[in-house]
Amino acid sequence: MKTVLLLLVALAVATAPALALRCHVCSSTTNCKQPQPCSSSARYCRTMTRVEPLSGNLVTKDCVESCTASHTMQGQVSSGTTATYCCQGDLCNERLNSAAPGRAWHGSALLGPTLALGLLALLWAPNL
Numbered sequence: 001m002k003t004v005l006l007l008l009v010a011l012a013v014a015t016a017p018a019l020a021l022r023c024h025v026c027s028s029t030t031n032c033k034q035p036q037p038c039s040s041s042a043r044y045c046r047t048m049t050r051v052e053p054l055s056g057n058l059v060t061k062d063c064v065e066s067c068t069a070s071h072t073m074q075g076q077v078s079s080g081t082t083a084t085y086c087c088q089g090d091l092c093n094e095r096l097n098s099a100a101p102g103r104a105w106h107g108s109a110l111l112g113p114t115l116a117l118g119l120l121a122l123l124w125a126p127n128l
Contacts (some may be wrong), residue, residue: 023093030059038063043064047095048060071084
C-alpha cells in the first residue's frame with residue numbers, strides 16, 4: 001500500500017513541469033513564430049509591435065510574469081508607437097493581435113490535483 005502511495009506521489013510531482021506555459025519567443029520585422037517553454041514564473045505570452053514607418057515595424061514576442069496591454073489607435077503611425085498584447089494560453093501569441101482571455105485547461109492539467117486528492121482519500125480512508 002505504501003509503495004502505491006509513493007508511486008502516486010512521484011507521478012503527481014512529475015506532471016507539474018508539463019503545465020508550463022508555452023509562448024512564441026522571437027523578434028523580427030514580420031510575424032515570427034518560435035514556440036518555446038516559459039519559465040515556471042511566467043504567466044503571460046506578450047506580443048509587442050513597435051511602429052517604425054521608415055525602417056519597418058519591429059515585432060517582439062516573449063514570456064513574462066506580468067503584462068499590461070496597450071493598444072494603439074487605428075491609423076496612428078507616429079514613429080516609436082508601441083502596441084502590447086497579452087494572453088495566457090499556450091502559444092496564444094501566434095498572431096500579432098492575440099487576445100486570448102484565459103489559459104486553456106487540458107486534461108493533463110487536472111492530473112496532478114486529481115492524484116493528490118486520491119492520495120488523501122487513501123490515507124484517510126484506506127478501506128475504500
